Amino acid sequence: MIQILENVDLQRYNTMAVPSVARFFCRATSVSELREALAWSQTQHTAQYVLGGGSNTLLDAEVNGLVIRPEISGWEVVGEDKDVVYVCAGAGVVWHTFVMECIENGYFGLENLALIPGHVGAAPIQNIGAYGVELKDVFHTLQAVNCESGELIELSKLQCEFGYRDSVFKGRYKNKQVITSVTFSLSKAPRVSVQYPALIEELAKSNVLTPTPRQVAEAVIRVRRRKLPAPETIPNAGSFFKNPVVCEDFALRLKAEYPQMPQYDAANKRKKLAAGWLIEQCGWKGRKAFGVKVHDKQALVITNPNRVDVGNILELAASIAADVKLKFDVSLEREPKLLSE
Ligand code: EPU
Numbered sequence: 001m002i003q004i005l006e007n008v009d010l011q012r013y014n015t016m017a018v019p020s021v022a023r024f025f026c027r028a029t030s031v032s033e034l035r036e037a038l039a040w041s042q043t044q045h046t047a048q049y050v051l052g053g054g055s056n057t058l059l060d061a062e063v064n065g066l067v068i069r070p071e072i073s074g075w076e077v078v079g080e081d082k083d084v085v086y087v088c089a090g091a092g093v094v095w096h097t098f099v100m101e102c103i104e105n106g107y108f109g110l111e112n113l114a115l116i117p118g119h120v121g122a123a124p125i126q127n128i129g130a131y132g133v134e135l136k137d138v139f140h141t142l143q144a145v146n147c148e149s150g151e152l153i154e155l156s157k158l159q160c161e162f163g164y165r166d167s168v169f170k171g172r173y174k175n176k177q178v179i180t181s182v183t184f185s186l187s188k189a190p191r192v193s194v195q196y197p198a199l200i201e202e203l204a205k206s207n208v209l210t211p212t213p214r215q216v217a218e219a220v221i222r223v224r225r226r227k228l229p230a231p232e233t234i235p236n237a238g239s240f241f242k243n244p245v246v247c248e249d250f251a252l253r254l255k256a257e258y259p260q261m262p263q264y265d266a267a268n269k270r271k272k273l274a275a276g277w278l279i280e281q282c283g284w285k286g287r288k289a290f291g292v293k294v295h296d297k298q299a300l301v302i303t304n305p306n307r308v309d310v311g312n313i314l315e316l317a318a319s320i321a322a323d324v325k326l327k328f329d330v331s332l333e334r335e336p337k338l339l340s341e
Contacts, residue, residue, distance in 0.1 A: 001033075003026060010059055013051060014057060014058075015053070015054055016058060016313065019308075020060060024044075024065065024066040026069070028069070028072070029071045029092070030072060039150065040066065046064075048067075049065055049066070049067050049068070049339050050178050052070065052118060052121050053095070055117035055237060056118060056238065057337060057338075057339050058338045059338075060340050061310065069092075071092035072093075072180055072181060073093060075087055078183060084185050084186065084187060085188055086186075087102065087186055088182070088184075089181060090120065090121075090181050091119060091182070092119055092120070095118050096114060099113055099115075100217070103213055107186035108192075108213045109185075109186045109187050110138060110184070110186065111133075111192065111193075112196075112199070112220055113128060113135070114220045114221050114224075116238075120181075121181075121182065122179075123135050123182065126170065127165060129164070129165070131196040131220050132196040134162070136157060139182070141154050141155060141157075141182075144173075144177040144179045145177065146177055147176055147178060153177070164245065164266070190213050191213075199220065202220075226297070228295075234305055235304040235305065235307060236295065236303045237336040238301060238336070240300060240302040241279075241320075241321070242333045242334075242335050243272050243275050244275060244331065245271070245272050247271075248269050251271035262274040262277050275300050275332055279324060282320070282323040290308070290312035292304055292308060294316075310338070
């Protein structure tokens, strides 16, 4: 049975720690509770919003509708073959805890994604990625409830239309389906993926030549702790912008003007630029404005030490984007989404 609460303070439910009040709020600890919550918002004719770990969502000061927090917990092995274990985790499982428990149990593939804040249910929405691995590389299927009919569906990797920080849940299925669980395809063999320069460097520092999956996870954790602020102490939502992907000709022209500019190969002969580098070149690294601060070790992260509201954060982001546009003629796209968007 769900409990609908009124005027609930959401500050502790978002890692940016913006002050926000939900007109209505409920937890859903099972598929049936989620259906109940969706039905309630239909009968009350109120908008419904889904909030996971709140690590990639920006909240408005007032959320006029029902905020549903999927808290479907637990994970289990649902199948296996010679090389692979299929592990299904509930949408409310804390991502990092899940990653570490998989390593402990000998299910490999998630190591590079250690310490990413948030819950399992949100991971497919933006196809989380770090240190050379994306969620889609270990994804098998997911289960979701249709907001209107309450029907439970299963989606394959293809149907999720994963892209760089993108999926069908940011497009066609936005506000239409709520993810209830995700099934991963994990390797029984301790295979590791060590291609990302920062990760290679970190392992070399500790003289690890053939790292185990646990050592890879530990190296990722060390790199993240050094560069990225821990949301518990300095509120933030990770990378605030996506790395822009531009056409090859334009990338070449930029490279001619700025030989130090990092550029990476992307799909369809395009090039991905490092937004953090562009922002730093515009002088924003470590700078404060509107009560908000650009992180001093990674310019792609906006922090909210004074716990001010979302308007200030968006103003700072707009100033940064305007400067990058002016200097490089590159448009930055915001990464965390506004709940009301
Ligand atoms: N750089 C700068 N100045 C900065 C930040 C970065 O010059 O202030 C340069 C770095 O020196 C490097 C390049 O930019 O040459 C890329 O930096 P980094 O390796 O730190 O990665 P990123 O592109 O800034 C992306 C993801 C992160 C992920 C890391 C590691 C996006 C939007 N961000 O950051 O994801 O952890 O790679 O794989 O793709 C997140 O999505 O919230 C997130 C933290």
